Amino acid sequence: MEDVWAGALWALRVWLYLIVGLIMIPAMFGFSLGISETYMNILVKTLEWATLKIQRANTVERTLNVSASNSLIQRGNGSMEKELGELRRSRPKPPVGGDFTFSDCFYFTLKGIESIVEDEVTQRFTSEELVSWNLLTRTNDFQYISLKLTLVYGLGIFVRYCILAPLRITLALIGLSWLVIGTSAVGFLPNSSVKSWLSEWVHVMCYRICARGLSATIHYHNRENIPKKGGICVANHTSPIDVVILCNDACYAMVGQIHGGLMGVLQRAMVRSCPHVWFERAEMKDRHLVTKRLTDHVNDKTKLPILIFPEGTCVNNTSVMMFKKGSFEIGATIYPVAIKYDPKFGDAFWNSSKYSMVSYLLRMMTSWALVCNVWYLPAMHQQEGEDAVQFANRVKSAIAHQGGLLDLQWDGGLKRAKVKETFKEQQQKEYSSMVVGDDSSSNSD
Amino acid sequence: MGSSRSRMDDIPHAQQLIHETDFSAAHLLRLHQRFKLLDKYQTGELRPRDFGAIPALALNPIGDRIIGAFFSPGQETLDFPSFVRILAHFRPTDPNRSRDGTQQELANSRTRKLKFAFQLYDQDGDGKISRAELLQVLRAMLETQVVEEQLQSIAERAIQEADLDKDDAISFDEFRRSLEKVNIDHKMSIRFLK
Numbered sequence: 112m113e114d115v116w117a118g119a120l121w122a123l124r125v126w127l128y129l130i131v132g133l134i135m136i137p138a139m140f141g142f143s144l145g146i147s148e149t150y151m152n153i154l155v156k157t158l159e160w161a162t163l164k165i166q167r168a169n170t171v172e173r174t175l176n177v178s179a180s181n182s183l184i185q186r187g188n189g190s191m192e193k194e195l196g197e198l199r200r201s202r203p204k205p206p207v208g209g210d211f212t213f214s215d216c217f218y219f220t221l222k223g224i225e226s227i228v229e230d231e232v233t234q235r236f237t238s239e240e241l242v243s244w245n246l247l248t249r250t251n252d253f254q255y256i257s258l259k260l261t262l263v264y265g266l267g268i269f270v271r272y273c274i275l276a277p278l279r280i281t282l283a284l285i286g287l288s289w290l291v292i293g294t295s296a297v298g299f300l301p302n303s304s305v306k307s308w309l310s311e312w313v314h315v316m317c318y319r320i321c322a323r324g325l326s327a328t329i330h331y332h333n334r335e336n337i338p339k340k341g342g343i344c345v346a347n348h349t350s351p352i353d354v355v356i357l358c359n360d361a362c363y364a365m366v367g368q369i370h371g372g373l374m375g376v377l378q379r380a381m382v383r384s385c386p387h388v389w390f391e392r393a394e395m396k397d398r399h400l401v402t403k404r405l406t407d408h409v410n411d412k413t414k415l416p417i418l419i420f421p422e423g424t425c426v427n428n429t430s431v432m433m434f435k436k437g438s439f440e441i442g443a444t445i446y447p448v449a450i451k452y453d454p455k456f457g458d459a460f461w462n463s464s465k466y467s468m469v470s471y472l473l474r475m476m477t478s479w480a481l482v483c484n485v486w487y488l489p490a491m492h493q494q495e496g497e498d499a500v501q502f503a504n505r506v507k508s509a510i511a512h513q514g515g516l517l518d519l520q521w522d523g524g525l526k527r528a529k530v531k532e533t534f535k536e537q538q539q540k541e542y543s544s545m546v547v548g549d550d551s552s553s554n555s556d
Numbered sequence: 557m558g559s560s561r562s563r564m565d566d567i568p569h570a571q572q573l574i575h576e577t578d579f580s581a582a583h584l585l586r587l588h589q590r591f592k593l594l595d596k597y598q599t600g601e602l603r604p605r606d607f608g609a610i611p612a613l614a615l616n617p618i619g620d621r622i623i624g625a626f627f628s629p630g631q632e633t634l635d636f637p638s639f640v641r642i643l644a645h646f647r648p649t650d651p652n653r654s655r656d657g658t659q660q661e662l663a664n665s666r667t668r669k670l671k672f673a674f675q676l677y678d679q680d681g682d683g684k685i686s687r688a689e690l691l692q693v694l695r696a697m698l699e700t701q702v703v704e705e706q707l708q709s710i711a712e713r714a715i716q717e718a719d720l721d722k723d724d725a726i727s728f729d730e731f732r733r734s735l736e737k738v739n740i741d742h743k744m745s746i747r748f749l750k
Contacts, residue, residue, distance in 0.1 A: 183586050185747040198743055211694065211710045213718065213726075214735050216618060216676055217743045219697070223622040224646050225746055226612035233593060233610055521611060530611040536700065539617050543701035546710060 130281055138319040151328055154479055157267075158455060161246055161260060168256045183229050191541050194218045211546045231519055235430050236526045238458045245455050247478065271477045275326070279476040282324030290317035291380040298383030307413075310384035311362045318358040326480040329356055336487035337361050338416040338446035341409055343438055346448040347510055348420035348523075349428040350461040351468070352475065353450055356483060363418035364388060364408065368395055386414050402441060409443040416446065421503065422523045427460040428452050430517035434507045436499040445491045447506050449514035453482040464526070486513045573637055577644035583748055587643065591636050601633035602626075617697040621676045629681065645672050648745040667732075669744040674731050684725040687711060 137144050198214040246267050255261060293313035300306045322329065337360070338344040344363060346353060357363065365387045369378055378389055388408055394400055408414050421434035428451065439445065452459040457478025461471050475481070488509055493502045511518035564570050564581065567588050574584060592598075594606045607623040608614060616622065626634055626642055645668045677685045677693055690711045698707065718726050718734040726734075 182749055183583070183590075185749055194743075198738060211714055212734075213673075213677070213714065213731060214738045214743070216673060216693070216697075217738075217740075219616055219618050220622060220673060220676065221646075221744055221746070223613055223616045223619055224643070226610055226616070227594075227607065227622075228587070228590060228643065228746060230610050230612045232612070237593060525611050529608065530614040534615050535617060538615060539697065539699045539701050542617065543698045546698065546702070 127281075130278065130285075134278075134282060134323050135285060135320055138323045139316045147323070147326065147328065150326070151480060151482075154456070157263065158245055158479075161263060164260050165256055184225060186225055191218065191538070192545060195542075195545055215542075215546075231430075231517075232521045232525055235426050235432065235519070236464075237427060237462060238460050239427055239429050239454050245479070247457070267479075271479070276473075276477050279324045279326065282320055283472075283476070286317050286320035286324055287377065289320065290314070291377060293317065294380045294384040298380075307385065311415075313384065314358065314362055314381075318355050321355050322359050325352065325355070325475055327352075327356065327359075328480060328482045329359060330484045331360055332484065332486045334360070334487060336446065336489050338363070338448075338487075339444075340414065340416055341412045342416045342444040342446050342490065343405075343409060343441065344416050344418045344446045344448055345421050345434070345438060345506060345510075346418070346450055347428075347431045347514065347516065348422045348425050349450065349452060350425055350459050350471070352459060352481070353420065354418070356450060356485060357418060357448065360485070362415050364415040366390075366405070366417055366419055368392055388417065398437065402437065405438070406441050406443075409441060421507075424523040424526055425461045425463060426523055426526075427462075428454075428516070430519045431507050431511040431514075432519050432521055432523035434503040436503045439493065439503045439506070440499040442493060445502075445506055447488040447491060447510050447513075449484075449486040449488065449510045449516075451484045451486075451514040451516070453484075456480040456482045459483070484514075488513055567636065569637060573640055577640055578647060578650075579640065579644065579748075584640065587640055588636060591639055599633075601635050602639065603633055617699070618676060618693070621679070621693075621696070624679075625672060625675050642672075643746075645669055646744060646746045648747065649741045666740050669740050670732055670735065671728070673744070674728050677726075677731075684723075684727050685731065686725045687715060690714060690726075 133144060133146060195215055195218055198217055199210075199212055246264050290313070293316070294310065297306060297310045297313055300309070344357070346357065354365070362385075364385070365381070367378075367389060369375060369389045369391055378387070381387055382389060386408065388404055390401065390404075405417060408417060417438075419438045421436075421438055422432050423435050424432075426432050457475065457480060459475070459481060461468075463471075466474065491502075491506055491509070493499070497505070508518050510516070564585065567573070567584065570581075570584060573579070574581060579587070591602065594609070595602055596606060596609070604623050604627065607626070608619075613619045613622070626639070649665065674685070675681070677689055679689055679692065691707060694702075694707050694711055702710075715724065715726065718730050720730050720733070721727075
């Protein structure tokens with residue numbers, strides 16, 4: 112029995128040394144031994160081979176292989192006025208103002224049925240569809256195609272759950288503990304440039320370890336536009352991992368609500384080494400307080416740029432939803448950043464109504480890898496005569512355009528809440544001007 | 557586990573549905589995917605609140621009525637075959653097809669489309685649109701924008717124009733007649749892409 116325990120301990124020690132030596136230390140110092148690259152190459156080749164095999168085998172299925180990323184229906188682009196006008200063309204124009212006919216409801220009915228068959232919003236809150244299977248059952252149900260493919264799939268499961276997952280969990284634990292210990296240690300130093308430099312170094316190191324813990328391959332583009340101190344960095348939001356992705360390259364001050372438990376420990380540790388903006392739950396409701404604290408932080412030119420996700424919620428990385436205008440009212444320089452994940456290697460979207468944070472992280476750790484592109488966009492300022500909402504929309508369009516994402520006007524909050532009744536009024540107003548005539552405010556006696 | 561992708565085996569009575577509704581197999585699969593997406597809690601059936609979660613539909617002035625039209629009176633749930641059968645009404649009519657000689661039996665015939673629209677007005681299902689029912693629809697579509705007297709006069713005029721037998725209500729026949737010249741097929745059809 113003793114030998115078994117001794118053997119197990121020895122194996123554990125070797126395992127840890129390997130991890131520290133081969134992965135952690137290179138990660139901390141930012142160079143690579145080429146292990147991840149080799150892994151990614153093998154992975155890409157395997158997935159390509161699998162795709163070909165599936166396509167060849169699925170000659171029958173292929174005709175039915177409609178991708179959900181294509182539209183199902185073609186919608187008319189006519190405005191309400193145009194469509195209703197066409198419907199009414201068959202009747203003689205009534206003598207006074209506008210009018211009502213039974214065919215008016217056709218327009219609304221058709222629009223309603225169209226939105227039942229396909230709408231822009233509901234599909235954004237579930238994971239993106241893949242055209243071909245990537246050997247993960249979480250994406251597509253398993254189909255038996257050939258023995259070879261099944262073997263590869265089985266091997267994939269073994270590799271992902273028995274080799275990669277423990278490795279990644281270990282790395283993540285090391286990374287997070289180091290974050291807490293490192294930042295607390297730096298917190299003891301007196302405020303000086305050495306402290307800031309050390310704090311940045313500790314932060315980046317920990318995020319690099321965490322990134323290795325997710326087998327993340329990140330491509331940064333246009334690094335000359337990297338956010339600078341005294342500005343606000345805004346990005347589209349797909350998952351909590353966005354933070355790790357962005358912080359691998361630069362240091363940011365985080366904004367958010369103070370949580371209890373493990374998150375709280377992390378937050379309190381981080382704020383010891385450099386200023387982040389954490390709010391109590393009650394304070395978040397007070398918009399003036401929030402704006403004031405953000406403004407104060409931004410005006411202090413020694414503090415790091417703030418990282419904010421204006422969508423306010425996680426969306427599935429095929430579109431960018433409405434940006435909340437709060438961060439755009441402060442008048443600081445905005446540095447937009449676009450993040451686009453490659454869904455082939457793992458689905459990064461956090462569907463918070465379906466998965467808790469922990470099960471989400473475990474899913475991430477048992478995916479193949481995380482591949483994403485980050486584009487730094489040129490800084491933007493609020494222009495003369497532009498209000499916060501217009502500015503927010505301008506930034507949003509720039510991000511959507513760069514990342515190849517759809518630019519939507521809908522509020523990401525629709526994931527949980529129903530649309531407000533008051534929005535119905537807009538359609539009713541438009542319709543009423545056609546029924547009653549343009550001077551709907553005057554009452555004929 | 558698993559995905560939102562559908563396969564033909566997932567759909568009960570798929571062949572029968574294809575025959576009845578004239579949807580292609582590919583479209584049926586996509587509709588099944590859509591059904592599953594709307595069915596947030598994977599119950600296998602849809603409820604009115606699942607439709608209510610579609611923002612574009614909630615904005616629609618007659619959104620509630622359209623949702624109501626999917627559910628038979630007294631029924632709280634909608635299964636996939638019923639969902640597809642109702643959507644089949646909105647397929648464009650195919651001028652080259654005639655099955656069994658009678659156009660009436662096709663799901664997407666002109667009459668079926670008109671019947672769907674009629675149902676939106678005739679909420680109590682008695683086969684006639686009464687003045688009160690018409691006022692209700694007008695109120696739903698115009699809400700706070702128009703005063704009561706104006707609503708009354710609009711309803712009055714609409715009924716007078718279409719009510720041929722002067723019984724102060726619009727029957728389905730009168731409804732159909734008043735919309736004779738409207739290109740129903742064009743205006744009440746959804747163009748499904750290949």
